[in-house]
Each structure stands twice: as C-alpha cells, then as structure tokens.
Amino acid sequence: MEYKVTVLRGDGIGPEIVGEAKKVLKKVAELEGFSLHFQEELFGGAAIDACGEPLPEKTLRACRESDAVLMGSIGGQVGVSPWYKLPVEKRPEAGLLRLRKELGLFCNLRPAKLYPELRAASPLKEEIIGEGFDIMMIRELTGGLYFGEKSLRVENGEEVARDELIYRAHEIERIAKIAFSLAKERGADLVSVDKANVLESSRLWRKIFTEEGEKEKEVVLSHALVDSMAMQLVRNPGKFSVIATENMFGDILSDEMAEITGSLGMLPSASLGEKDFGLYEPSGGSAPDIAGQNMANPLATVLSAAMLLRFSLHEKGAADRVEKAVEKVLQKGFRTKDIFPKQKEEDIVLLSCSEMGDELVKVL
Amino acid sequence: MEYKVTVLRGDGIGPEIVGEAKKVLKKVAELEGFSLHFQEELFGGAAIDACGEPLPEKTLRACRESDAVLMGSIGGQVGVSPWYKLPVEKRPEAGLLRLRKELGLFCNLRPAKLYPELRAASPLKEEIIGEGFDIMMIRELTGGLYFGEKSLRVENGEEVARDELIYRAHEIERIAKIAFSLAKERGADLVSVDKANVLESSRLWRKIFTEEGEKEKEVVLSHALVDSMAMQLVRNPGKFSVIATENMFGDILSDEMAEITGSLGMLPSASLGEKDFGLYEPSGGSAPDIAGQNMANPLATVLSAAMLLRFSLHEKGAADRVEKAVEKVLQKGFRTKDIFPKQKEEDIVLLSCSEMGDELVKVL
Ligand SMILES: CC(C)[C@H](C(=O)O)[C@@H](O)C(=O)O
Ligand SMILES: CC(C)[C@H](C(=O)O)[C@@H](O)C(=O)O
Numbered sequence: 001m002e003y004k005v006t007v008l009r010g011d012g013i014g015p016e017i018v019g020e021a022k023k024v025l026k027k028v029a030e031l032e033g034f035s036l037h038f039q040e041e042l043f044g045g046a047a048i049d050a051c052g053e054p055l056p057e058k059t060l061r062a063c064r065e066s067d068a069v070l071m072g073s074i075g076g077q078v079g080v081s082p083w084y085k086l087p088v089e090k091r092p093e094a095g096l097l098r099l100r101k102e103l104g105l106f107c108n109l110r111p112a113k114l115y116p117e118l119r120a121a122s123p124l125k126e127e128i129i130g131e132g133f134d135i136m137m138i139r140e141l142t143g144g145l146y147f148g149e150k151s152l153r154v155e156n157g158e159e160v161a162r163d164e165l166i167y168r169a170h171e172i173e174r175i176a177k178i179a180f181s182l183a184k185e186r187g188a189d190l191v192s193v194d195k196a197n198v199l200e201s202s203r204l205w206r207k208i209f210t211e212e213g214e215k216e217k218e219v220v221l222s223h224a225l226v227d228s229m230a231m232q233l234v235r236n237p238g239k240f241s242v243i244a245t246e247n248m249f250g251d252i253l254s255d256e257m258a259e260i261t262g263s264l265g266m267l268p269s270a271s272l273g274e275k276d277f278g279l280y281e282p283s284g285g286s287a288p289d290i291a292g293q294n295m296a297n298p299l300a301t302v303l304s305a306a307m308l309l310r311f312s313l314h315e316k317g318a319a320d321r322v323e324k325a326v327e328k329v330l331q332k333g334f335r336t337k338d339i340f341p342k343q344k345e346e347d348i349v350l351l352s353c354s355e356m357g358d359e360l361v362k363v364l
Numbered sequence: 365m366e367y368k369v370t371v372l373r374g375d376g377i378g379p380e381i382v383g384e385a386k387k388v389l390k391k392v393a394e395l396e397g398f399s400l401h402f403q404e405e406l407f408g409g410a411a412i413d414a415c416g417e418p419l420p421e422k423t424l425r426a427c428r429e430s431d432a433v434l435m436g437s438i439g440g441q442v443g444v445s446p447w448y449k450l451p452v453e454k455r456p457e458a459g460l461l462r463l464r465k466e467l468g469l470f471c472n473l474r475p476a477k478l479y480p481e482l483r484a485a486s487p488l489k490e491e492i493i494g495e496g497f498d499i500m501m502i503r504e505l506t507g508g509l510y511f512g513e514k515s516l517r518v519e520n521g522e523e524v525a526r527d528e529l530i531y532r533a534h535e536i537e538r539i540a541k542i543a544f545s546l547a548k549e550r551g552a553d554l555v556s557v558d559k560a561n562v563l564e565s566s567r568l569w570r571k572i573f574t575e576e577g578e579k580e581k582e583v584v585l586s587h588a589l590v591d592s593m594a595m596q597l598v599r600n601p602g603k604f605s606v607i608a609t610e611n612m613f614g615d616i617l618s619d620e621m622a623e624i625t626g627s628l629g630m631l632p633s634a635s636l637g638e639k640d641f642g643l644y645e646p647s648g649g650s651a652p653d654i655a656g657q658n659m660a661n662p663l664a665t666v667l668s669a670a671m672l673l674r675f676s677l678h679e680k681g682a683a684d685r686v687e688k689a690v691e692k693v694l695q696k697g698f699r700t701k702d703i704f705p706k707q708k709e710e711d712i713v714l715l716s717c718s719e720m721g722d723e724l725v726k727v728l
Binding site: 088091093097122123124125127128145146148150151152155158159160161162163164165166167168169170195196197198199200201203204205226227228230231233234235248249251252253254255256258259260 | 452455457461486487488489492509510512514515516519522523524525526527528529530531532533534559560561562563564565567568569590591592594595597598599612613615616617618619620622623624706
C-alpha cells in the first residue's frame, strides 16, 4: 500500500514536532511494509507570510487529494505577532476554521490520558486521580456557534452583535453514531453534554442522542449539563470514559480536561470527516516562546500520527506500535522539558525534541 | 432603618439553609440597630406544587416591592421529580431565568474563596494552591444565548434548532463598569474572558472592555480566551482576582472555579440589578438527596446574606460582622458534613445545619 499524507508544519514549534513525527512514521511504515508519500504545504502564519492568506488554495487542494493530513500547530502570540494586526478573517486561526469546514471535519476526537509515569504532573491530588483516567472526548467541529451567521449592526444608535448557534438533525445524528460506536468499542458508558435546560439546540441534541441510545442498547447513555461537567471533570475524572458534546462546549471542556492531565504535550487529536479522511494535530498550541530551540515535546504529534495510522489508513498494527513506543520511552525515563519532573527522580533523562524522536525510532 | 427582604426558600435543602441565614440576619440587625422585615413567597418547585407555575405573579410583585431577595435553592432531580415531566418553560429553572430577566438582574457576582481551614478539601495539589485564592467572577446574567431568540423548525425534512447569542453595547458597558469598579476596590487586575477569535459578540465584548479600560487607567486589563481560562483556572488559580465574562461562559467557568475550592457549600452569589436591588443565593444546588435531614451546610446562604447586607442594604458593618462570624466558626473547628475532613483532624466538630446557625449567632 501507498498512502498520501499532506503535511502542514505550521508555526512556532510546529516544524520541529512534525519533523519528529515524520521520522517515526517513516520508520514504522518501513517496519510494517507500506509506504507513505509526504507532501508539505503552507498553512497558518507561515502561509500568511508567504502568500498573504492562512489557507492558500493549493494547500486546500493538496489536503483534498490526500488520504490524511498531519499538522503541527498554528498561530503566534497576540499583540506580538504581526498576524494579529490583520482582520480576524485573515488570521491563522481563521484558516484553521475554514480548513475544518472545507474538508468536512465534523468530528473532533480529543483523548486525555494520564500516563502512569506522568501522574505527578497532574494538578489534581493523588486521591482525586485514583486509578488514573483515560477519557475520549468527541467534539462536534463544523456546527454550532462557530459556523452560524454572525453580524454586527447599529440598532437604535448602539452596536449589536449576533452569533447564531444552529444545529441540524443530521449534524447531531452523525456525531452521535460515532460517539456510540466508540463507546461500544471501549465497552464504556457514554455521557452526552449539553445545556438542555436553556438551549433549544441542546434539547435537539439530547433528543437525538436519546433516540440513538434506544437503538444502541449495549451502551449506557447519560446526560450532563455543561456547567455540571465542568465541575465533575475536576472532582472525579476517573468516572468518565467517553464524552460527547457540541462545538463550543467541546472547545472549553476539552481544554479543561487536557489541563487536568498536566501534560498537554502528550495529547493528540484527530478531526475526522466522512469516509476515513482526517486531520491530525497535537492538542497544544504553537508555543512561540520555545520555537526553534529543539526543546518542544514531539510526543503529542507522534500520537496524532498514530491516530492517523489508525483512523485514516487503517494500519492498526503500525498505530499500536507507535503508541507502544511512546509508552516505552516514558518507561525508560526519557522526558522533554515540559514533562520533566519538578521533584528530583532517579533515572530520568532530559531529551531534546529530536533526541526524543531518535529514541522512538530506536524502540519501534 | 427598616428594610424589606423577600425570602424564597425554594426546594430541597432550601428551607433549611434559608432558615439559618434568617436567624443570622435577625441577630446582626439587632446588634447593628436596624430592622428587617421578611416576607416569604413561593418559588420554584414549591410554587409549581402549590399553584402550577414556578414564578407566581404574587412572588414577582413581592420581589419588586422589596429592597432585596434572599433565596435558597430550587429544582429537584431530573428523572425523579415530577417537575421534570413538565414542558421546559414550566420547570423550576425556567422560573429562575424569568425572575432574573423580570427583575433586571444583569450582574452575577460569584466569589470563589479558599478558606485556610478548608484547603484540604480542594481537589488541587498543595503546590498548585500555593498561597490560596480569592477570585471574584462577574458574569453577565440577562443577555447572550440565555435570552436570545430560540426556534425549532423543520427545514428540508429535518429538524433545525437555533439559539441566538446577542449582546447590545449597553449590556456590555454596564457590566464592564461594575467589573472595573470591583477591580479598583480590590486593587486588582481584571481579566475579561471571551472567544474573540470566533464570535462576533465576543469581539464587541472585547472592544467595549478595552474602551472602558482606557478610561480606567488604574486597573490593568487583560483578555483571555474561554478555552484558555478553563485551563488556567486549574493550573494556577492564585493568579486571578477579578474575572468578567458573558452569560454562558460564566455559567461554565464559575462552576469549574467553585469546584476547585472543593467546598461548594461555602460559596455565595449575588445577582444585581440597577440601583442596589439584588437577589442572593448560595452557588450550590438544592441537594434533594439530603433535604429535610438537617445536615446541609448553611454557610453559603449565610455568606449570601452578607452580600445582601453589603450590596443592597449598604450595611457594611453588619456584612463584615457576618463574614467574620463565618471565619470564626471555621477557626473554632465547626464543620457540617460536606466540609468535614476525610482524614482525621484534632478538634474538628461535626454540626448539623441548625447547630451551625446557632454557633454563628453565638459568635456574632
Ligand atoms: C484556534 C481556535 C479557533 C480553535 C477552536 O476554538 O476550535 C482551538 O481553540 C481548538 O480547540 O482547536
Ligand atoms: C439553573 C440554570 C438555568 C442556571 C444557569 O444556567 O444560569 C444555573 O446553572 C446557574 O448557574 O445559576
């Protein structure tokens, strides 16, 4: 088999972390006997600098013609980077939103797993963490407030701003189907999050999830309000396995959830469209403050590459191998700066971004 | 001076906790030489049971004719209580939303303070808590998604649900003014939270806060995105003092923030309108599972009563006295069940709800 992967290195630490993920992908492809064709394209701030817009047509076309997209991270520091002097719709983040919509990436998978070796990094107490947690959040990604109509008008002499939160039944149905099937795979309960006591869109969300739940009897479905979930994630994260929610709530809750692991540099993400196509990127940002210093953590990007192997290329063996390799380097005591313990520990070795990539290749 | 206070005891533990707050209010009024006239009215589930709707006209009228409203908590357990078989607009929570709108309670103050005696209850690690925290969140309460137009229609054969997020300039201006004045009072920085990289309403929010900030030079204003704030509250709560945000974001973040104290039973809230009028209620819910057992924590309601004295009646001396009394009972080692330490501690005494009220009256 030969697969085409478009690579968007992006900004800040993007090029470094993507470089290591490519190293790992090449090695595992060799080991598993398939071949990967990488095509690099401009995106985000880098694309603005080169051609004045965050998502050039050529980039979009390349993404469309590939089996999957591997992305670094985009954007810079607001107030520092000149990209944020541009109008909102020309900024790096606008490119990302347009890319999601154009590629139909409606399903965002954001896992938050606490690695046993990195328990100490969690801001939560030992007794709260308990057995640890391994949560998969499924966030709807091309609907809701993000893509509804927006307006700023003057009415009766004052400015009035509007954003529309809109959900169509089929947009909820397709995300519910994925949520139930992931819950089934994991043998886990499913918690759907909404604000049905206030929002009409949440009431439709809840109704459709409930209907889907009547068909999927093996999965125990429950509903939580978004404010209550914001509490429960901090009080008892181990209680959850699969959580599904709409776009804006997912943006907030997935970041809260990422933070309770204490190691954002370990968290991958996948944004899936119809038919296996997907875009894969680390959950963290572009960290402009440490860019170019070969000290970023490439593991989130490497784990994103594993998700790419799993969900878009169906190379399950290769995906498992990469995930195992990540566990192994942690067990061996290798750490990048962001996950290096604050209290001294025996046999823990600080590595640069590229050294971490090399170790992964070694253990593969 | 004589003040009129409407009392909405509400559901679940509401009557118990309000009862203790009234005891404390009566005592402090006697000590400080003013008089309080309490008028009890039906609200929430109790009102549904008595007259079929959560907010009877008589209740609304009584609130309007008083100087302030003291409330317990409303609602029951979804799926258990018959109130949740009613259509959404007839449920206890709908009464609360209507009450906020009718009384023009646009400014919700939600403090999250970690009491030194209760540090152990926080789910966060000692090193994250550091010096502790004492955050005031200011949440816009009568605008945004909560009160925009809602619809559920069939379009092209499928259901489509819409909620409108709308903010008018004056709605943002008046909340910004309060936020800056509270920050000034505290000698603190102000962080305004929005999602300006995605929402038009957030861009207007940010613009108006920025303009207000140019007038209020003593206060250092910064902006944070809502997803980033969801992380930062867990990573470093001690960094924040005053946070202002719109209605939906405030609902989520204030609950997350409450949870990191680990003692929801300690957190009051105030919902203010124009001209000193306000409604005061504990941040926690009606806890139907422990209702009627005289074991609820009345301190959040007592602290809400202190806010009532401070913001609506301008009885600063009385407010200080009540807050001091709460600190003193904690120092004396008195705890209700919810804040009773899990690990054995010396000189800690378990009290019932009414015993806690009695102790407060004693130390006043
Ligand atoms: C950059 C921003 C538009 C984006 C979002 O809000 O979706 C980001 O926060 C994310 O979660 O991927
Ligand atoms: C009961 C509900 C409608 C309410 C809200 O969402 O405002 C509650 O969660 C709150 O925060 O006071």
